[in-house]
Amino acid sequence: MSSLIPLRHLRQLSTTAKSSISISQAKSKLRTEYDPDKALEIYSSVSEHYASPTSSRYAQDLTVRRLAKSHRFADIEKFIESHKNDPKITQEPFLCTLIRSYGRSGMFDHAMRTFDQMDQLGTPRSSLSFNALLTACTNSKQFEKVPQLFDEIPNKHGVSPDKVSYGILIKSYCEAGKPEKAIETLRLMEEKGIEITAVTFTTIFNALYKKGNGEEAENFWNEMVKKGIEVDAAAYNVKIMYVHGGNPDNVKALIEEMANAGLKPDTISYNYLMICYCRNEMMEEAIKVYEGLEGNACNPNAATFRTLIFYLCSSEDYDKAYKIFKRSVEVHKIPDFNTMRHLVEGLVKKKKMKEAKGLIRTIKKKFPPNVLVAWKKVEEGLGLTSSDRNASSVPDDDEAKEATA
């Protein structure tokens, strides 16, 4: 019933692959290529002789994501199915990648069918493919189906669930808003002697907080610590997430507690602190957190720039906001449309026309065409036209910087 589509069909999806490129070249190209057809073209031009499994998986994953974003499900099917002709299909990790890719695209039925085909393809089954199937299930948002698979698959195919399988089951209960079922499963793991890691713990801890049950969450934390579980930065970040709406001192205290416990606060931890300062109109403190990131061995991420620039605009510090915006462009982490609109409107209001025009030039180069349609309205609202003479003249320092980036 399942016909395996020949590899040559993959070529039909893309235009001619002119030259061979290395997997690392493909990866960097794919990261910035959002056109699904071009992504396919890049993928099919890879000479895969020396590609590591991790690299190929990443390139494949990016390609599928581009197609999924454009809802090209028939092409996703052709693309993934073509991989079943690869001799590596008898290797379980390779096949797992296909199952996960279907899951990411919300195509759980295809993932299930691929799992069922394993006998026919000659691929041995272990908890690895079982876990890939469960992951596909949660990624397809079919959380209610996970417990069912958990009941059926192990007996049917002789695979035994491991700590990861149980972790996914727990996650699915949490997503379904049933932390009590998740805790029940945790007790079952304890009975069976299956290791409870920081990952499993954090899933439940977060779900309890999310349900508004902070006290139970804290009790759960304490119980787990007593049992010897080693909480990590991600677990602390959940805690921080639920206190960052209040007093910045609480966030600061938790970050210190983390450091004292020998953990390294990461960008997410510091972002919560920065946001907390912003909300409390303590912009100098917020900027200090941003400027201190590097010294704390952290890099600002897209959210760091987006949030800080937004709040700087709210406090009408457009100079500082513009400076930080330029930095975000240098590291390719440009904020979203709305934040940029706030900034350009503020710059114009303060008659900082050189900066406003610099920003507009950058936006035109960095935003996708469909967003630029809306952006044109912003420009018109500000009385700035696109056919500006300055734009075509000698590049200023903004453009020079971008050219070397």
Place this chain on the structure above:
DNA sequence: CTAGGGTTAG
């Protein structure tokens, strides 16, 4: 050893 958790919205 990989897989499963936390991504912060003004």
